[in-house]
Amino acid sequence: GLPVLSVSPGALSLTGPVNGPLQPQALVVTNAGAGVLQVTAVQAPAPVEVMSAGTPGGGTCPPPPFSLQPGVSCTLMVGASGPVNATLQLSSNASATPASVTVTGTPLGNAGGGGCSIGPPGRPADPVWALMLCAAAAVLWRRRARAAQALRRDRPRQ
Secondary structure, three states: OOOEEEEEOEEEEEEEEOOEEEEEEEEEEEEEOOOOEEEEEOOOOOEEEEEEEOOOOOOOOOOOOOOEEEOOEEEEEEEEEEEEEEEEEEEEOEEEEEEEEEEEEEEEEOOOOOOOOOOOOOOOOHHHHHHHHHHHHHHHHHHHHHHHHHHHHHHOOO
């Protein structure tokens, strides 16, 4: 029998934090045919990153080239280091034409409004923390000043 390369989903839509990598998603590679499937290459243009079993956080597929017996599946984790609109291609002995998967993704903006604010990676200090620290210092200073004033007032005069 002949091998049949099946990939799912046919398109990946990645998301991630502002100025950060897009979160990887699983791409399932299946041999839906009756013969042994030989995946010879996985081509992905930058900034797409394909992570196989040899990569930390990678999928279960070994790095190409690899083979899959009929009915067997494995996963590749697909992420990106930035905004992406590209096509990932898997070459195999199932067809002269590589299987294509569209990979799109953009970082999510800071939604705001929830009381959280996160500084950009180059400036990880959140400006709200500085304001809160100043406010706390002012409150402590006023309490100490009042306590010192009360001590002077309550101290017996000689």
